[in-house]
Amino acid sequence: xxxxxxxxxxxxxxxxxAAVSRQGFNTLxxxxxxxxxxxxxxxxxxxQNNRDLYGVSVTGKALCLPMTIGSTTGGMVIxxxxxxxxxxxxxxxxxxxxxxxxxxxxxxxxxxxxxxxxIDRLGADFLQEVKTGDPIEIKEDGTIRVG
Amino acid sequence: xYEPQMTLTxxxxxxxxxxxxxxxxxxxxxxxxxxxxxxxQRLLPLTHKKGHFVTSFGVNMLKPVYPLMxxxxxxxxxxxxxxxxxxxxxxxxxxxxxxxxxxxFDRFMYGEQAHYEExxxxxxxxxxxxxxxxxxxxxxxxxxxxxxxLSWAESSAVVYANSALGARCNRNSxxxxxxxxxxxxxxxxxxxxDAGRKATWKVLVKTAKRPEAQILGSAIGMKxxxxxxxxxxxxxxxxxxxxxxxxxxxxDFGAATASNGAVGLYHIAGITPEARRLxxxxxxxxxxTYLIDDAELxxxxxxxxLMWKHPHAKAHKCFIGCPHLTLKQxxxxxxxxxxxxxxxxxxRLVIDSVFTTAPAVAEEFxxxxxxxxxxxxxxxxxxxxxxxxxxxxxxxxxxxxxxSNKLRTYSMSRYYKDAEALAIIVxxxxx
Numbered sequence: 223x224x225x226x227x228x229x230x231x232x233x234x235x236x237x238x239x240a241a242v243s244r245q246g247f248n249t250l251x252x253x254x255x256x257x258x259x260x261x262x263x264x265x266x267x268x269x270q271n272n273r274d275l276y277g278v279s280v281t282g283k284a285l286c287l288p289m290t291i292g293s294t295t296g297g298m299v300i301x302x303x304x305x306x307x308x309x310x311x312x313x314x315x316x317x318x319x320x321x322x323x324x325x326x327x328x329x330x331x332x333x334x335x336x337x338x339x340x341i342d343r344l345g346a347d348f349l350q351e352v353k354t355g356d357p358i359e360i361k362e363d364g365t366i367r368v369g
Numbered sequence: 370x371y372e373p374q375m376t377l378t379x380x381x382x383x384x385x386x387x388x389x390x391x392x393x394x395x396x397x398x399x400x401x402x403x404x405x406x407x408x409x410q411r412l413l414p415l416t417h418k419k420g421h422f423v424t425s426f427g428v429n430m431l432k433p434v435y436p437l438m439x440x441x442x443x444x445x446x447x448x449x450x451x452x453x454x455x456x457x458x459x460x461x462x463x464x465x466x467x468x469x470x471x472x473x474f475d476r477f478m479y480g481e482q483a484h485y486e487e488x489x490x491x492x493x494x495x496x497x498x499x500x501x502x503x504x505x506x507x508x509x510x511x512x513x514x515x516x517x518x519l520s521w522a523e524s525s526a527v528v529y530a531n532s533a534l535g536a537r538c539n540r541n542s543x544x545x546x547x548x549x550x551x552x553x554x555x556x557x558x559x560x561x562x563d564a565g566r567k568a569t570w571k572v573l574v575k576t577a578k579r580p581e582a583q584i585l586g587s588a589i590g591m592k593x594x595x596x597x598x599x600x601x602x603x604x605x606x607x608x609x610x611x612x613x614x615x616x617x618x619x620x621d622f623g624a625a626t627a628s629n630g631a632v633g634l635y636h637i638a639g640i641t642p643e644a645r646r647l648x649x650x651x652x653x654x655x656x657x658t659y660l661i662d663d664a665e666l667x668x669x670x671x672x673x674x675l676m677w678k679h680p681h682a683k684a685h686k687c688f689i690g691c692p693h694l695t696l697k698q699x700x701x702x703x704x705x706x707x708x709x710x711x712x713x714x715x716x717r718l719v720i721d722s723v724f725t726t727a728p729a730v731a732e733e734f735x736x737x738x739x740x741x742x743x744x745x746x747x748x749x750x751x752x753x754x755x756x757x758x759x760x761x762x763x764x765x766x767x768x769x770x771x772x773s774n775k776l777r778t779y780s781m782s783r784y785y786k787d788a789e790a791l792a793i794i795v796x797x798x799x800x
Contacts, residue, residue: 231406246594246631251779257430258760260477270674271629271778289595291631292778294423294522297542298434305433319406320595320631321559325542328402332395334433 223369226348231319232327234339236312236360240352240368241283243274246291249299249322252280257303265308274354284339284358285310286349289320300326304336312360315342316349341366371398374405375556381412384552392444396548403545404556412554413561417517417536419495420452420550421504421526423543426757427485428458428478435481437544438488441551448550451495453504453511455523456693456725458482458757463749464723470764478761492551500752501727503620503693505529508729515642518561520549524633525624525692525775531634533610533619535642537561540595540633560634566643567597568636568652572659574602580666581786582618583774586625588669592659595631599652604639613697615640621773624692628775676781677768683720684770684800687790688755688782690725691773699726699734699750702791703743709795710746717747719796720770728752756780770800 248269255268267275290296300323303309309330313323319342330336341364352358352368359367370386377385385401387394404412424434458479466474486494495511502523504511513519515535521527522541530536539559541549549555559565570593574580580603589598607615619637626632636644636651643651689702702724710716724743726734731750734740743750755773759765759780769782770790777784785793785800792798 248778254760254779255762258428258478258762260429270676270781289631291590291594292524292628294524294527294540294546295543298424298431298544301544302431302433321403321407321540322542322631324403324406325399325545328399328406329542329544332399332402333437 223367224351226344226366226368228314228341228344228364228366230364231340231342232331232338233362233364234312234337234360235362236284236339236358238311238358239283240286240354240356240358241275241278241280241310242286242349242352242354243272244288244349245272245274246289247285247287248272248292249290249296250293253299253303257299257308262308265303278354280310281308283310284312284314284360286314286352288316288349290323294322296322297325297329301329301334304330304338305334309338312339314344314366316344316346318342371402373401375401375409376411377401390444392440393446396552399545400548400552400554400556404558407556407558409556409558411557413518413557415518415520415549415553415555417513417519418450418550418553419511420448420546421511421521421523422452422454422547423522425455425500425754426458426479427481427483429480434544435485435488438492442488442491446492446551448493449553451493452550453495453499453501453509454489455500455502456752456754457500458754460751460753463751464753464758466764470761473761473763498728501693502526502754503695503727505534506695506727506730508696508733509727518555520546520555522546524627525620528623528627528633528635529620531560532623532636532641533616540631566634566651568599569596569656570598570659571652571656572598572600572661574600575660575662576666577663579606580661582621583625583772583784584666584670584786585661586622587629587774588661588666589635589659590626590628590630590632591669593630593632595633597634597636598632599636599638599644599649599656601638603637607637607640610640613695617695617698620692620695625774628778673777673784675783677783678766679768682768684793685721685767687720687722687770687794688725688776689722689772689790691755691771691776693730693752694724694726696730696733699724699730699743700739703739705791706746706748706795707742709791709797713796715796718794720794721749722794723749723751723755725751725753725755
């Protein structure tokens with residue numbers, strides 16, 4: 223088991239599985255196909271350029287990523303999937319959170335009362351260590367246990 | 370109540386405390402929390418108050434957006450100087466669809482379009498045809514000046530405004546850009562500060578000819594992600610702004626950096642306003658270097674996955690103009706298509722080709738004799754967003770060609786260089 227500590231943006235506790243993107247996570251490209259479906263119960267990543275997560279389910283998971291990239295619809299898309307109960311529960315950033323992910327997580331919390339967990343500055347080692355499917359535990363103080 | 374870390378004015382404190390209503394208080398809380406996350410010390414007043422929004426589409430899945438808009442309208446909140454917004458998703462007159470595709474568009478995808486456009490009008494949409502991603506073009510007129518503070522979204526518009534115009538805008542998300550425009554404020558961090566506009570990458574372009582804007586932008590976006598590149602070596606291929614060719618090139622280049630990465634600002638030595646004024650002082654001392662030669666561009670081009678079900682299928686449609694084309698780009702494509710058809714001896718394009726541009730640009734184009742030449746090729750002119758067309762699960766699965774790296778990224782469309790796409794649509798080569 224390995225332990226990492228980051229900056230708590232929005233705290234919370236979590237026990238579940240990791241979904242890991244080692245490259246920038248394109249929110250619109252990743253979520254659009256599933257999210258466009260009215261009956262969607264599970265977000266399956268549809269970003270053709272994301273070799274780490276293409277075809278992987280992320281709903282309720284701890285999404286581990288360097289940052290989000292791409293369209294500025296990104297924050298609104300996060301707010302939307304969060305309000306529908308489809309978002310990854312925790313967002314774990316290796317570097318600083320980016321403006322689009324921050325917007326989405328803030329909008330989900332303030333406007334829709336959906337408290338997603340967000341921790342950033344976990345470091346490059348974190349992304350090298352954690353693998354998709356790994357058990358992951360998050361504590362209120364921003365401590366992450368992997369494995 | 371949220372305890373802000375930044376310093377607020379008395380007026381801002383009152384809004385946050387709910388003295389101007391609960392809805393306005395929530396908007397202010399979102400904006401302040403957003404700024405606090407990035408260490409903003411204060412909110413700055415917008416100096417270019419006309420907004421640009423990324424959310425133009427009444428797609429059914431955006432369930433939280435419609436009640437949010439109703440709440441703003443009920444609270445009497447509007448954008449004081451109006452706004453432009455991204456392109457509409459549909460144009461059945463110029464972008465033909467089959468009955469099943471139309472049923473999916475109308476019934477399952479964009480069933481909220483009329484309702485949403487009515488909501489946009491109620492909060493201050495500037496004009497009935499202000500739907501374009503290239504709002505900064507002179508024909509559209511939502512054009513900030515150097516140093517202006519903005520609250521915009523749409524990645525391609527933000528990167529253009531920051532880079533080619535020298536305005537100051539963060540990569541704001543949809544919805545939050547609207548809150549900023551209504552409140553007339555933007556948190557001071559990132560691209561709103563001098564430090565945030567420094568380049569952390571020096572990109573050296575050493576190619577034998579002018580690189581394809583869409584591939585160069587893609588390569589840089591994938592390499593630098595959200596950092597700021599200072600590009601050297603490109604200036605010999607570009608004329609100084611406001612040259613129309615340069616405007617079109619920077620528009621396409623920037624859109625690719627922003628969609629294939631998360632670039633919100635780039636500097637081009639000798640071309641963009643801050644690079645002309647400040648030169649290499651824009652580079653931080655520890656800047657990383659990225660060398661781009663012809664081999665690197667070909668490596669990036671070859672890395673794009675081909676998502677068509679049948680790789681050798683004949684293309685169903687070709688979309689050109691994501692972001693929307695400039696008037697000069699429409700003229701140039703018309704000349705190239707006319708010459709190409711003359712060469713192949715064909716009367717009309719062999720692929721259904723849709724050229725997308727802002728409504729105001731389309732109007733000007735249609736008033737020129739060149740438009741008759743364009744129409745004679747069989748090409749279609751539209752002002753839709755091709756990405757929203759390809760979001761249709763039936764339409765999007767068809768083999769669609771594009772010269773846009775942004776469209777490639779968000780759909781199953783296949784990217785072609787301009788010359789390759791031209792050769793295919795005039796029947797000179799098969800795709």
